[in-house]
Amino acid sequence: MNPVTFLTQMIRIAIPYLFAASGGVVAERAGIVSLTLEGFMLSGAFGAVLGANYSGSPWVGVLTGILAGLIFSLIHAVATIRYRADQVVVGVAINLLAIGVTRFFLKLFFDSSSNSPRVTGFGGNIKAAGFDNPLLWLGLLVAPVMAFVIYRTPFGLRVRAAGEHPDAAESVGVSVKRVRYAAVALSGMLAGLGGVYLALDQHQFTDQMTAGRGFIAISAVIFGRWDPIKAAFACLLFAAAETLQIQLQGSHAIASQFIEMIPYALTIVALAGVVGRAVPPAALGKVEG
Amino acid sequence: MTGSPLAAEIKPTVSGAPWRERAEEALIPPLVALLVALICGDLLILSYGQSPAAVYRLLLEGTWGNAYGFGQVLYKATTLAFTGLAVSFGLRAGLFNIGGESQLAAGGFAAALTGLALPVGTPLILALPLCMIAAGAAGGVVGSVPAYLKTRFGAHEVIVTIMLNFIVLALLNWFIAGHLHVPETLHTPEIHAGVLPRLADISPQFHGSAANLALIVAVLAAGVVWFYLFRSRGGYDLRAVGLQPSAAEYGGISVGRVWLRALTLSGMIAGIGGINYVLGYKHYYEDGFASGAGFMGIAVALVGRNHPIGVLVAAFFFATLSQGGLAIHAFVPKQMMDVLQGVVILAVAVSVPEVRRILRGARRRSDA
Numbered sequence: 246m247n248p249v250t251f252l253t254q255m256i257r258i259a260i261p262y263l264f265a266a267s268g269g270v271v272a273e274r275a276g277i278v279s280l281t282l283e284g285f286m287l288s289g290a291f292g293a294v295l296g297a298n299y300s301g302s303p304w305v306g307v308l309t310g311i312l313a314g315l316i317f318s319l320i321h322a323v324a325t326i327r328y329r330a331d332q333v334v335v336g337v338a339i340n341l342l343a344i345g346v347t348r349f350f351l352k353l354f355f356d357s358s359s360n361s362p363r364v365t366g367f368g369g370n371i372k373a374a375g376f377d378n379p380l381l382w383l384g385l386l387v388a389p390v391m392a393f394v395i396y397r398t399p400f401g402l403r404v405r406a407a408g409e410h411p412d413a414a415e416s417v418g419v420s421v422k423r424v425r426y427a428a429v430a431l432s433g434m435l436a437g438l439g440g441v442y443l444a445l446d447q448h449q450f451t452d453q454m455t456a457g458r459g460f461i462a463i464s465a466v467i468f469g470r471w472d473p474i475k476a477a478f479a480c481l482l483f484a485a486a487e488t489l490q491i492q493l494q495g496s497h498a499i500a501s502q503f504i505e506m507i508p509y510a511l512t513i514v515a516l517a518g519v520v521g522r523a524v525p526p527a528a529l530g531k532v533e534g
Numbered sequence: 535m536t537g538s539p540l541a542a543e544i545k546p547t548v549s550g551a552p553w554r555e556r557a558e559e560a561l562i563p564p565l566v567a568l569l570v571a572l573i574c575g576d577l578l579i580l581s582y583g584q585s586p587a588a589v590y591r592l593l594l595e596g597t598w599g600n601a602y603g604f605g606q607v608l609y610k611a612t613t614l615a616f617t618g619l620a621v622s623f624g625l626r627a628g629l630f631n632i633g634g635e636s637q638l639a640a641g642g643f644a645a646a647l648t649g650l651a652l653p654v655g656t657p658l659i660l661a662l663p664l665c666m667i668a669a670g671a672a673g674g675v676v677g678s679v680p681a682y683l684k685t686r687f688g689a690h691e692v693i694v695t696i697m698l699n700f701i702v703l704a705l706l707n708w709f710i711a712g713h714l715h716v717p718e719t720l721h722t723p724e725i726h727a728g729v730l731p732r733l734a735d736i737s738p739q740f741h742g743s744a745a746n747l748a749l750i751v752a753v754l755a756a757g758v759v760w761f762y763l764f765r766s767r768g769g770y771d772l773r774a775v776g777l778q779p780s781a782a783e784y785g786g787i788s789v790g791r792v793w794l795r796a797l798t799l800s801g802m803i804a805g806i807g808g809i810n811y812v813l814g815y816k817h818y819y820e821d822g823f824a825s826g827a828g829f830m831g832i833a834v835a836l837v838g839r840n841h842p843i844g845v846l847v848a849a850f851f852f853a854t855l856s857q858g859g860l861a862i863h864a865f866v867p868k869q870m871m872d873v874l875q876g877v878v879i880l881a882v883a884v885s886v887p888e889v890r891r892i893l894r895g896a897r898r899r900s901d902a
Contacts (some may be wrong), residue, residue, distance in 0.1 A: 280696070320880070330883040333630055333692055337832050338883060342876030348869035349578065358869065460696060467693060502708035509697035516689035525690070 251488055253374045257446070259484035260384035261286065261439035261455075265462035266469070266476045267391040268435030273471055274395060275428035276408040276421075276528040280336030281321050282436045283459025284343030289314040289437025290444035290454055291347040295354065297364040303445055306364065307380070310444070314437015315430055317343060322429040326422055332530050340459075348452060359452055366445035380442045387435065388477035395473060404428050408526035436462070464512040470523050483508040555893070560839045562889045564848075567837065567881035574877045578870045589862050596861020597854045603861065605733055605743025609815065610853035611846075612745070613638070615752040616807025617831025618849050619759050620673075620800045622840040626763055627796035628776040633680065633695030634804045635828025636702035637673035641805025642812045643706055644672035646819035649725025649812070656727035665728040665813055666751075666806050673805015674798045676702055681797035685790035691797065699828075710821045721820035730814040746814030752849075755803060756842040763842070772796055804828065833879045852878075 265286055269279040292313025297306030321339050324330045348358065355361045368377030375381060395401035406414035407424045414421050436459065443458070444450050461483055469476030490504040515523040576586040597603045617634040624631035631637075648668040652661055680694035714722050730747045734740040763769040774782040775792045783789045811823050834852055838844030855875060859868030 278692075280692075324880060324884050328884040329887050331886075333632075334832065334836060334883040335880065337632070337829065338876050338879035341829070341833075342873065342880060345869060345872030345874070345876050349867060349873050352867040352869050353581065358867070457700065460700065463693075464697065500708050500712060502704040502711075505704045506701045509700045512697050513683065513689065513694055513701075516693060517683050517687040518689075 250374075251492065253376070254491070255481065255484045255488040256385070257375045257381065258487050259480050260381055261443045261458055262462050262465055262480035262484060263384045263387055263477055264439030264442065265436040265459055266465040266480050267387045267473055268432030268439075269462055269466040270469075270471055270473050270476050271391060271395065271404060271428050271435075272432035273466060273529055274408045274526055275404045275425045276411060276526060276531065277322075277325060277425055277429050277432075278332040278336060278530045279432060279463060279466065280333060281318070281339040281459075282432070282439075282462050283455055283457065284336075284340040285314045285317050285433045285436035286440035286443070286455045286459050286462075287340075287343045287347055287453070288317045289440030291350065291361075291440075291450050292437065293441040293444045294361045294364050294450040295350070297366075297445065298355075298362060301365060303365055303367050306445060307438070307441055310441035311434045311437050314433040314435075314440065316433075318429050318433020318436075321433070322426050326425050326429070344453060347450070351450065351452065361450040363448050364445070366448050375446070378442075378446070380438070380445070383438070384442060387438075388473045391473040400424075400427070405526075408528055411528050411531075461508050464508045467512050467523055467525075468508075468515045470515075471526060482511075555897070559890050559893060560841070560844070562893075563882050563885040564837050564839070566885045566889070567878045570881040571874045571878045575870065575874055578873060579866050582866045584865050589866055592862050592865065593858040597858050601737075601739035602741070602743050603857060605740040605745040607850065607853045607857045608733070608749055609744040609746070609810070610856050611849040612749045612752045612810045612814075613807050613827045614830055614834050614849035614852055615756065615846055616810070617804050617828050618834025618838055618845040619752075619755060619831075619842060620804035620807070621831045621835035622838065622842070622845055623759060623763075623803060624796055624800040625835060625840050626776045627772045627792060628779060629681075629684075629793060629797055629800075630692045631677065631680075631695055631797060631800045631804075632692055632832065633676060633698050633702075633801065633828070634831040635824050635826070636699040636706075637676045637801040637804035638807050638824045638828045639706055640672040640676050640702055640808075641669035642808025642823060643709070643819050644668040644805070645728070645809050645812045646722050646725055649728040649817075650722065652725075652727035654726045658728065658730070661728035662730070662809075662813070665809060669805045669808045670802040671805070673808070674802040676805070677801015678794065678798040681794045684797075685793055703822075707821055710819070715821075716818075719820075720822070721816070721818045724817045725812070728809075728813045729817055730809070732814070744815040746810070748810035748814040751806070751809065753846065755806065756846050759803070760842040768795070804831065830875070833875060836879060836882050 265282045268285070269282050272279045289310040293306040293310030296309025297303050317339060321335060324335045325332045351357055351361065367379060368375065370377050395404060403414065403419050403424045406419060407421045411421045440455060443454060465476045465479035465483060469479040486504050486507045490501045493499065494501065579586045579589045597607050617638055620634050620637065621631055645665040645668055648665045649661065652664065676698060679698060680691040683689040683694050684691050710720055710722070716723055732740070733745040734743065763773060771782070771787045771792050774785065774787060775789050779789045812819055830852055834845055834848045837851065838848035852875065855871045859871035862868065
């Protein structure tokens with residue numbers, strides 16, 4: 246196994262996770278449960294293909310993909326913040342809605358129930374191994390940037406306050422609702438970008454193409470204890486496991502199904518606190534009276 | 535994230551509010567959701583240049599209008615009734631079981647293994663209970679893990695059940711793909727015993743539809759769940775914990791034990807649902823047969839307002855949507871129903887707290 250191919254493949258696999266997990270961190274730190282990342286990613290992937298197909302430019306696809314993620318995240322935000330609906334139920338609904346809407350539009354725009362036509366993506370130079378894709382570099386930058394935003398900016402302070410002590414934040418004049426709207430919108434755009442990367446990398450949209458990646462991202466958020474940098478390392482770890490699984494294919498050294506389980510098993514272990522307990526933000530998922 | 539907020543959302547009104555008020559709070563949200571879904575459906579149908587009235591008529595004719603379509607609705611409703619009962623059972627104890635998908639699959643797998651292990655010609659009266667026990671045990675084991683991790687370590691059951699879905703489904707895939715499949719397929723050989731009669735065997739009009747006697751088991755299960763929840767000591771404890779765990783603890787109920795029991799039983803109910811496909815329809819376990827029915831159980835429980843009768847009605851409703859998609863597919867893509875399912879859940883989730891606020895506000899005003 247060539248270590249350079251291993252590393253490059255691992256990074257390419259990790260990029261969608263890095264985008265989505267950064268989004269998950271910011272929404273959950275603001276107190277809103279992020280079971281919706283899967284739906285945001287899927288809608289972002291479809292939005293990207295729609296824009297890239299009709300404009301012929303991947304950059305338009307990036308914008309339409311972000312917009313699609315944003316639209317779904319605003320539905321989530323209005324339902325959970327304005328109407329105080331249960332965040333887990335709305336999360337389930339958003340994911341189902343994203344599957345349904347992308348399927349319906351796939352049929353409406355491309356007359357297919359499985360995949361879109363081929364669209365132009367970024368780069369494509371074989372020697373560059375995917376590193377001539379600007380989104381890949383953006384994906385590598387997103388975690389440090391989010392860490393700066395969350396720990397070093399006034400907005401980040403408000404986000405953390407909204408997720409830990411919403412009452413205290415309100416008492417000093419912070420609008421918890423507004424902060425949460427912003428955080429959820431940001432998470433929708435970031436997870437949408439994860440979907441954009443995925444779709445443009447594969448040059449098409451396929452039905453349910455995110456295939457649980459949003460849940461891996463949520464695992465990374467929890468395993469990374471709601472910290473952007475730790476969550477990013479969790480993304481890289483999970484991507485490494487996936488790369489290993491691909492590289493080992495056919496060797497029968499270990500059944501691929503067991504490598505598939507690694508992110509989920511590690512998340513349960515982290516939650517159960519076998520090696521230092523993962524403690525969520527105090528106000529996560531609470532419905533404000 | 536302690537205790538599901540949903541439990542508080544859906545709990546019956548405390549302190550014996552009059553029957554009519556409770557009925558209003560329970561029934562208005564699903565009706566609002568139905569209205570919203572109809573309007574969304576109109577828009578989607580119009581976006582395809584078709585007439586909503588004609589498409590809706592086609593939908594009704596293809597589902598309730600003929601015995602085959604109706605049989606298919608009943609078949610789909612059967613699995614949804616089990617997963618819906620499972621989710622609502624957990625929610626009554628304040629726990630959100632999102633693991634229905636893997637519990638259903640594990641139950642179907644265990645039922646198929648039992649059906650394969652029994653000798654050919656085992657009478658149904660013996661084979662059915664054995665398969666059901668195996669299915670329930672498998673689902674119950676999957677359900678007990680998040681319950682144990684919650685009571686022992688405080689791990690949140692929502693995340694653990696989601697993660698467990700992926701783990702259990704991968705494990706089942708490994709069993710099937712690596713060990714038990716008929717070559718070139720992803721299913722087990724046909725079972726030797728435990729095959730349930732179909733409705734078509736009793737009444738020939740249902741010919742071709744998959745509806746089978748598991749339907750009766752589902753209705754009985756709803757009855758048992760109702761009796762347990764509302765007429766037994768254990769159910770009283772369970773609902774008390776769901777309403778207010780700290781008060782229940784203070785009142786002498788062991789909250790941890792109730793949680794463990796609730797999620798294990800919830801997993802068992804979902805697991806037994808596996809018999810509908812395995813014993814009633816295909817007569818083998820196939821990888822991926824659950825295909826979202828476990829997740830739809832959440833929608834069914836929500837729309838059915840966590841009451842066994844409501845769950846049966848909601849299961850019938852969502853099964854009609856799913857079968858109706860096939861009936862209208864020539865005119866509007868069946869994918870429209872996937873959209874409407876999401877819309878219904880979203881609309882109910884939003885209107886439950888909203889309707890309660892509005893109704894209570896109105897009552898306060900009229901009292902004053």
